[in-house]
Amino acid sequence: MQNAVNIHVNGEPRTWRSGASVAELLRELDIKIERVAVELNLEILDRAVFDQRLLQDGDRVEIMSFIGGGSS
Amino acid sequence: MADDRLIIAGREFKSRLWVGTGKYKDFVETQKAIEASGADVVTVAVRRVNITDRSKDNLLDYIDPKKYTILPNTAGCYTVEDAVRYSRLARAAGVSDLVKLEVLGDEKTLFPDTAGLIEAAKILIKEGFIVLPYTNDDPIVAKKLVDIGCPAVMPLAAPIGSGLGIRNPYNLKIIMETVKVPIIVDAGVGTASDAALAMEYGADAVLMNTAIAGAQDPIAMAEAMRHAVHAGRLAYKAGRIPRKLYATASSPIEGML
Numbered sequence: 035m036q037n038a039v040n041i042h043v044n045g046e047p048r049t050w051r052s053g054a055s056v057a058e059l060l061r062e063l064d065i066k067i068e069r070v071a072v073e074l075n076l077e078i079l080d081r082a083v084f085d086q087r088l089l090q091d092g093d094r095v096e097i098m099s100f101i102g103g104g105s106s
Numbered sequence: 107m108a109d110d111r112l113i114i115a116g117r118e119f120k121s122r123l124w125v126g127t128g129k130y131k132d133f134v135e136t137q138k139a140i141e142a143s144g145a146d147v148v149t150v151a152v153r154r155v156n157i158t159d160r161s162k163d164n165l166l167d168y169i170d171p172k173k174y175t176i177l178p179n180t181a182g183c184y185t186v187e188d189a190v191r192y193s194r195l196a197r198a199a200g201v202s203d204l205v206k207l208e209v210l211g212d213e214k215t216l217f218p219d220t221a222g223l224i225e226a227a228k229i230l231i232k233e234g235f236i237v238l239p240y241t242n243d244d245p246i247v248a249k250k251l252v253d254i255g256c257p258a259v260m261p262l263a264a265p266i267g268s269g270l271g272i273r274n275p276y277n278l279k280i281i282m283e284t285v286k287v288p289i290i291v292d293a294g295v296g297t298a299s300d301a302a303l304a305m306e307y308g309a310d311a312v313l314m315n316t317a318i319a320g321a322q323d324p325i326a327m328a329e330a331m332r333h334a335v336h337a338g339r340l341a342y343k344a345g346r347i348p349r350k351l352y353a354t355a356s357s358p359i360e361g362m363l
Contacts, residue, residue, distance in 0.1 A: 104149055
């Protein structure tokens with residue numbers, strides 16, 4: 035695929051559209067922005083920059099949220 | 107008891123029972139049990155979102171962050187780096203600056219790595235986090251955690267999920283006398299009497315998960331725990347009688363034949 039980037043999202047290899055932003059990635063994965071934290075190559079992103087940060091080849095994206103858990 | 111409020115770092119809490127959200131059958135049961143427990147602080151773990159199956163519900167659809175104080179934890183973290191990373195992610199996910207900090211030392215006991223805990227707490231406090239540390243029943247460590255700025259400490263009663271109850275009440279009492287911040291007994295409670303005892307000893311609150319979620323009827327146990335924590339608190343405030351070896355008659359001798 036041309037104009038594509040190979041990235042990892044939550045540890046899974048994905049091929050994504052070149053030039054897509056983090057906000058677009060979340061939208062296309064059907065993930066609500068207000069419930070998650072996003073780490074891009076170990077840097078935690080502020081929500082305000084989700085639509086400015088464009089995905090690059092080799093990026094590692096972690097999308098984290100809250101799940102049921104007490105102590106460990 | 108109306109004004110018997112728990113205040114930590116300027117935040118006021120109505121309930122002295124705090125609960126976890128793990129190990130329930132489903133979110134509906136989680137929601138019902140939390141409601142029955144009367145808890146207003148609910149702890150949650152931070153994990154990867156399932157990106158392949160988006161049909162799954164989100165926990166926060168069932169536990170309204172407007173109604174409950176969501177207390178993210180660093181469950182599963184065995185290093186200072188991981189605990190700090192998960193705390194930052196929790197804050198970025200937008201709930202609050204609160205974190206129940208866990209730095210675990212060993213998979214078998216899930217006992218805290220107290221050296222790592224203090225180190226991680228220092229880093230997070232510097233970053234403005236309100237750190238509630240899950241710690242051992244060690245008064246010296248509790249004091250160190252308070253000295254570096256933890257507004258409460260959360261010593262364990264027994265290993266997480268063990269249900270053994272309070273294994274070392276004397277240490278807990280020493281912690282309560284040593285530090286002047288709220289003490290939240292976290293982990294190890296098995297049944298209602300354990301929770302009542304913790305409160306009778308003078309704990310400010312009790313946090314539990316497995317004792318409720320693992321009970322045969324979690325919703326009934328949640329209610330039992332609510333009563334136990336309340337009864338224990340009342341008994342503590344009322345002041346128990348001293349233990350004596352011999353009997354003291356309750357009826358007067360006067361007027362007897």
